[in-house]
Amino acid sequence: MTQPAIFFEEVNERQGVFHRRAILMGAFAGLGMSALGGRLAYLQLFETQRYEKLATSNQFNFKLLPAPRGVIVDRNGAVLAANRPNFRLMVARDKGMDPEGTIKTLALFVPLDEVRQRRLLKDVNSAPKRAPVQVMEDMSWEQFSAINVRAAELPGVTADMGEVRVYPHGGAFAHVIGYVAKVNREDVDAAGPNPDPIMLHPSFRIGKQGVEKAFDLDLRGKPGAEKVEVDANGRQVREDPEGNIPSTPGKEIQLTLDLDVQLRAEEVFGVESGAAVVMDCRNGDILCMYSGPSFDANKFVRGLTGAEYRALAGYDHKPLFNKALTATYPPGSTFKTMVALSALEHGYDPKTVHVCTGHWSFGRVWKCDAVHGAQDLKSAIATSCDIYFYQCALAIGPDKIAETARKFGLGEIFDIGIPGQKKGLVPDTAYKRRRFPKDPKWHPGETPSMGIGQGYTNLNPLQLCVMTARIANGQKALHPRLIRSIGGVEQKSGAAWGDLPVNKEHLAFVREAMKAVTTVGTAARVADLGLGPVKMAGKTGTAQHYSYGGGRGVHGTAGAWALRDHAWFVAYAPYDDPKYAIAVLVEHGGFGAAAAAPRAREIMRTVLLKDAEVMQRVQSPTPLPDLPPEIQTEDGLPDAPTPVQAVATATGVSAE
Amino acid sequence: MTVSALTRPGERDRLIVKLSEIDWLFVLVLALIAGAGSLMLFSIAGSSWQPWAAAHAMRFGLCVAMMIALAVIDVRVWFALAYPVYGLGVLLLIAVAVVGDTRLGATRWLAIGSFSFQPSEVMKLGIVLALARLYHGAPAQRAQLSWWLLIPATMIGVPVVLVAHQPDLGTAMLIALTGASIVVLAGLSWKIIAAAVIGLLATAPPFFLFVMHDYQRERVLNFMHPERDPSGTGYHSLQSMIALGSGGLLGKGYGLGSQSQLNFLPEKQTDFIFATLAEEFGFVGCVLVLVLYAAAIFMGLRTSYLSHSHFGRLAAAGVTATFTLYVLINGAMVMGLAPVVGVPMPMLSYGGTVMMTVMIGFGLVQSVRVHRYSEVTSGKGTFV
Structure with a gap:
């Protein structure tokens, strides 16, 4: 046996130390377990609600x-x-x-x-x-x-x-x-x-x-x-x-749009570029607002390919453009209605006669489309004599014309719910001063151009339709309305506005003159609706694209498309009981009477044929022969003509 | 069987007597914990024995058999094997560092044929045995304050560094703390303990800044600021706390824990099984399980208290310390009191390796209990 490494008392000592320390360790372990228990109590008894919420938001999702x-x-x-x-x-x-x-x-x-x-x-x-x-x-x-x-x-x-x-x-x-x-x-x-x-x-x-x-x-x-x-x-x-x-x-x-009218407008425009706006001239509802050529909106939903988009954006007829609102054009002779009205409002005698020889000298030689001879205000509107209106405009001045034009909504942006309207321009001397600081004076030579809707004057088709509707309404300062109701809630009517501050007799005069346009004037045959007693009154316009600055554009449909005149026609019908107003623009379409008026006539026909009152008038004068009773009972014969046949008859009859 | 019969020489060497000396109440407590584990594993598998619950129960059965077999092995055999096991553990750890398998960025595994295992598990037992063996032969004076302490310090330091290098900070910490517990239990001077605690606190910041891996740093930061990254590394902690908190007093009911059933709880079958339990059985269920753990710890400590050999005391206490550390670290992690480290809840969590390690340790504890009156000598004249 070798020497013991440790002695007995040491053995006892370290046993004692161990026992004390073991108890201490037990205490530590107990403390640790109690801490865990305490933490559990805190989490599970006091914070339960908070963690329940978190657990629920983990568990459930809302898709x-x-x-x-x-x-x-x-x-x-x-x-x-x-x-x-x-x-x-x-x-x-x-x-x-x-x-x-x-x-x-x-x-x-x-x-x-x-x-x-x-x-x-x-x-x-x-x-x-x-x-x-x-x-x-x-x-x-x-x-x-x-x-x-x-x-x-x-x-x-x-x-x-x-x-x-x-x-x-x-x-x-x-x-x-x-x-x-x-x-x-x-x-x-x-x-x-x-x-x-x-x-x-x-x-x-x-x-x-x-x-x-x-x-x-x-x-x-x-x-x-x-x-x-x-x-x-x-x-x-x-x-x-x-x-x-x-x-x-x-x-x-x-x-407020009408599907049939809109489709008819799309049809009559074909490949032409332009716009048509139809308003109910009693309440301002827009029945038609078409801009041609158009594009298939469904393709945009799907997503256009790059090539498709480039084709649409690059085409000179600008299909992506809403020409009824976003483009402005010189109104041409349709503006003469405003000049005439302004003249009447400012004491111009409608019997005033100017003689049209085809030429007129005022600083330079101003031309007319024809030699109209002696004209008064009414016949000058009917024949659209430029020479008359050069002088008529001069007699009253630009500011008064502009004042009247603005009363009729020209140069105004209407709140129809959709954006993108261009204001256009009705010029006056203030405009000239503001816009041309180097040449602020309104020269007398600028007034004749304004008198025939050229010069600085630029308007959009909606504005011209509003103008026509206000003329036709004869009283209200009608506003156009496009949104009839949202979620069943009727929107403000276009008639819920004040009266026009214009003499009603003067308006009646202009309406008479517009009636002359379609009966004996520039649009005499092209504006014939073929609906018997229901007739249309209107005004043609042929707006020169290059009216100033050298090269005169081409009249008619000859020459390059982009140089041709813009064709306008504004109208209302029936002319004795105005219900609907229309403005048609054919961009670079040539003569208003040739390009715009027939299209306006077709669209207006569709509008009128859908109107029960108008239909009654169209049908009533049709002489239906009183058939003998025995024939009515015979087989093979219809009991009564259907409405469609009646319309066809009426149309045929009235094509005098 | 009377006490007098047990005092008869050779009586305690009989197998039947040894078996009767095993702490069967302790085995029952462990069985209850493992049973709770199987119950939860059955629930989170969608009321199915597969893939976890059945395996867990079966493993526990095998482990109990193994524990009993180990318990009847004479404590002197354990004593003789102490250094060899430790030495083997160190060698295996070195082998891992050289030829180990790397999985998920950590080299922890050693493959022998198709079987692979973590040598750090061997070291959990090895450190307990070796330190107990060392202190068994050391006078109280040395254990308290002397240069001799460098020997146990080195014995702890070597495996800790090797394991931390893998990197497996959780296990390294567990080994270090187990070793430290034994050193303290053996009578380390309070002065040194105080100095060590102060030293640790002082070196923590540089350790955090320069030694830790990025992911480890993230975990610590997220522990301190859980809202930092709720869907990233802070996710575990947050989801675990949601599971716990939403459980309330009585829980959501068996099989009805949304956090665990819908996979919001990560590692639900292993490290976060306690949260599953907390969610479905609430505060009451948790406290019951914690009481079972406390009972197991108490029984382990009592065994160490009863041992007549210093080796036996320290070994039993060391194993119990390891077990306690497992429970406290996992508990603190699950409850959001500690950063997320890969330390499972022993007997409750699914996983064979940890259960086997713990049960081998408990085999040692029971062996100490069965042989508590045996004289343990090194054969070199060392006293009891």
């Missing part, structure tokens, strides 16, 4: 569902913009899915070319995790069901049914209604600091033009939400239909 977009209808309820079902395919990046492989697999079911696949892969990879990227729209039912049954094996892939905007009448309303398209950066920025989260939904479309844009918030509605239980990966575990929040569909917007 936004875009509300059905409000339908846009015409005055009679015909649908102009609606929604149709759309089978969509979407892919979202997620844990455990391979975007490239998934897209390759999808390409087996739906047509996806190499370029599209690469683009999609980029989109999917750059999108936030679990944010769906649209792969395809408008799948066929076969494609939809083929993918839907395999969706369980394809993580991140969803095939669902959404809605897509559809414009059943293609281009006829494209300028007024506009279109919807995918939300882009600018739309989100424009929505302010807290954009509606629905804007980020892949199937959401935002109004980009026209009514769709101006009333986007009304049409959008309130998105609903689908309550779903999700797991930590965001995968849907269970639906909880009771927790769903129903969406509020967008409001229906009713326009």
